[in-house]
Amino acid sequence: MLSYRHAFHAGNHADVLKHLIEVQLLRHLMQKDKPFWYIDTHAGAGCYALDRGFAAQNAEYENGISRLWDRDDLPDALADYVSLVKDINPDKQMKLYPGSPLFALHLLREQDRLRLFELHPADSEILQQNFAAEGARVQVQSADGFGALKALLPPPSRRALVLIDPPYEDKQDYRRVISALGEGLKRFANGIYAVWYPQLQRIEAKQLHEQLKRLPVKSWLHVALSVQAPDKSGFGMHGSGMFVFNPPWTLYGILQEVMPYLVRQLAQDAQASFILEKHESNSHSGNPGQ
Numbered sequence: 001m002l003s004y005r006h007a008f009h010a011g012n013h014a015d016v017l018k019h020l021i022e023v024q025l026l027r028h029l030m031q032k033d034k035p036f037w038y039i040d041t042h043a044g045a046g047c048y049a050l051d052r053g054f055a056a057q058n059a060e061y062e063n064g065i066s067r068l069w070d071r072d073d074l075p076d077a078l079a080d081y082v083s084l085v086k087d088i089n090p091d092k093q094m095k096l097y098p099g100s101p102l103f104a105l106h107l108l109r110e111q112d113r114l115r116l117f118e119l120h121p122a123d124s125e126i127l128q129q130n131f132a133a134e135g136a137r138v139q140v141q142s143a144d145g146f147g148a149l150k151a152l153l154p155p156p157s158r159r160a161l162v163l164i165d166p167p168y169e170d171k172q173d174y175r176r177v178i179s180a181l182g183e184g185l186k187r188f189a190n191g192i193y194a195v196w197y198p199q200l201q202r203i204e205a206k207q208l209h210e211q212l213k214r215l216p217v218k219s220w221l222h223v224a225l226s227v228q229a230p231d232k233s234g235f236g237m238h239g240s241g242m243f244v245f246n247p248p249w250t251l252y253g254i255l256q257e258v259m260p261y262l263v264r265q266l267a268q269d270a271q272a273s274f275i276l277e278k279h280e281s282n283s284h285s286g287n288p289g290q
């Protein structure tokens with residue numbers, strides 16, 4: 001049963017980290033004219049009201065995007081991300097927060113394509129409505145994104161960003177991330193894959209990185225932002241992270257500048273911290289075409 005609704009969490013510290021990186025990856029792909037696909041296996045509703053409904057209940061955005069909204073000292077990459085959020089709020093009041101597909105729609109060019117998957121019937125309907133006017137460039141499917149990914153790879157242009165952003169409420173998501181990536185990399189070794197994960201005190205969450213680091217890929221980057229110490233009772237999310245497979249080489253340097261700033265701005269206690277690591281292998285032989 002699907003109970004997760006992203007609207008409760010829209011604009012929180014985890015969205016800030018995820019969408020900051022998504023924007024940087026899209027900017028990188030846009031440096032060449034050649035078309036690319038943006039594939040979002042867990043797209044959510046596409047856009048969220050912050051001043052009413054689910055997002056207003058716990059107001060998680062107050063510890064996320066709100067803390068950056070009025071800053072005039074943002075590092076460039078964060079300023080880019082915040083200005084995209086401001087673009088969808090025409091009166092500059094923070095009322096709406098874009099989901100991952102809306103950041104992509106905002107940036108993608110005529111030649112690029114969006115392929116969006118969302119399984120929750122209510123969010124999938126909102127997503128369809130949000131993107132109804134976009135024509136064939138955008139395809140929204142009410143379907144299992146893990147299962148659908150394989151058939152889309154490789155995309156015709158051989159260029160793509162795949163965002164994999166499951167809720168992890170079902171423990172199977174941990175296993176399915178690894179198998180979807182394994183299949184994806186076999187078919188399309190050179191794609192850029194970005195995987196979000198929550199920092200939780202649960203064994204599957206801790207094992208996930210080790211499994212991700214063992215995937216047969218030439219290079220990866222891992223970044224994580226902990227906004228507070230893990231809860232003593234063992235519950236709750238104290239931060240989140242992203243693995244990017246085949247990252248642009250510039251991303252590490254950008255995050256070296258951004259992450260200390262994000263820790264300072266988004267810290268909820270003195271234990272806030274970040275991890276930034278990368279791996280590059282010249283000897284890996286499992287990926288044809290690299």
Ligand code: SAM
Nearest residue numbers: 006042043044099100118119120144145165167
């Ligand atoms: N990527 C979105 C963003 O950044 O704005 C947020 C996505 S939210 C973390 C995860 C979404 O995945 C939820 O809306 C949930 O309903 C949906 N979902 C769960 N399992 C799914 C599956 N197997 N395939 C597609 N969507 C799924």
